[in-house]
Amino acid sequence: MARNLVGLDIGSRFIKAVQLTEEKDTYSITQYARIEIQPQEPIPDALRGIFESNNFQTKRVVTSVSGRFVIVRYITMPVMSEDELRNAAKYELGKYIPFEVDEVIHDCQKLEEVQEPTTPEGEKEMRVLLVAAKRTFIDEHTSLLEDAGLQPHVIDVDSFALGNCYELGSTLNPEQQDRNKLIAIIDVGATKTNINIANATTSYFTREFYKGGDDITDVLCKKMALEVKEAEVLKRNPGSEISRVSECIAGTIDDICHDINISIDFFENQYDRRVDSILLTGGCSQTVGLSEDIERTIGRPIVKWNPLENFEINLDDEKKAQLTDDMPQVAIALGLASRIRKD
Structure with a gap:
């Protein structure tokens, strides 16, 4: 029986929704929509509109959060069981978050064991991912979805969604499944840039910073006396x-x-490992000269990433054309929908 899940990327100006369908171990994109949020329009109304105007087969959604109320840390801890890790994580959290532990929702994941003992006692250690978000922030986000009649399934983080998109795409194309190859996925959006450094199965480093396409648009508007839409084009x-x-x-x-x-x-200095490949995506990735300037600054080639390349697309011609045109902007929404694989 086919299962459906919708990845919902709620941006500063646009909402992108990708429906991924799993059937007999195959994954296909079976619905897509993108709408611009109108000035003063409540987010629940915009969400309700996107589902009423398009034939989505489910209201189960995965969305993401980011910003100062979301904390991501990669740490080392003594090797322990999963149950021990979950008990220990809440005590470790207090060292890394600017909130009281009981004010946050948190999760943790063991990434890998460190090959060489790093403690004075020679104990084996492991790398652990800690994630925490302010409880009130998550509650507000969940309320937006429920007010629109949607069913929140998972609340993710933008940069992890990029990694999940790449991971599932790699699974669909075994030639990309090289655990020794490190890739940096860079998503330059309207208001912020997300970075995820990972291999085909594990994320090792994430960062977001608040610079993006809107900053470029603002400069053009001021220096060339343009309207926003003129500058965007x-x-x-x-x-x-x-x-x-x-x-x-x-x-x-x-x-x-x-x-x-x-x-x-x-990352390279911290881990003593070199990033092998850099993938560029996001709406701002199409800005003239951006990829060339990143190449020049970093000193290595940039690949403009097509996150759709390994996925089957079952859409009518009009929807498929829209999805193809929007390709640089859909990686996060597709990565959120990729959570269907981990259900």
Whole structure:
């Protein structure tokens, strides 16, 4: 029997919804929609509209959160069982979060054992992922979904959704399943940039910083006296204005590239491992000159990632064309829907 799950990426300006269907160990995209949130429009109304206007087969949704009320930490702990880890995690949390432990919802996951003993006593240790979010923040987010008549299944984190999208895509294409290859997925969105450094099965480092496409748009509006929609088009397709546009946005792009570079440098120095491949996605990834500037700053090639490439797409021609056009923007929504594999 087929099972459906909808990944719902609620952005600052757009909502993207991807329905993934699992049947007989195959995964296919069976519905897609993207809408722009209208000024002053309540989020539940926008969510209700996207489901009423499109033929989604389920109201079970996976969404994500981010920001200062969400804490992600990668730590080392003595090797212990899963039950012991869950008991120990709440005590470890207090060292890393700016809230009281009883004010947060938290989870933990063992990643891998450290190969060489790192304690003075020679005890074996393991790397652990700790995630915590302010309880009131999650409650508010859940209420938005329930007010729209939806059924929250999982509340995830944006950067983990990127990793889940890559992981499921790699499963569908065994040639990509190389556990020794490290990839950095960089999603440059409207208001923020997410980074996830992972292999085909495990995330080792995530970071988000609040710089993105809106900053580039704002610069163009100010320097070239443009309306927002004009600037949005021009930054992707500057045509004969390419020299002027490139000059106007150079400083902002440099800032984004700098933060990406120091993130990758930090990981490589911390883990003494080199990132083998860098995948670029997100709505802002189409900005003129961005991928080339990242390549130049980091000193290695950038691949513009197509998160859809290994998935079967069962949509009518119009929907398929829309999904293809929106390809750089759907990685998080598709990664959220990829949670169907872990049900």
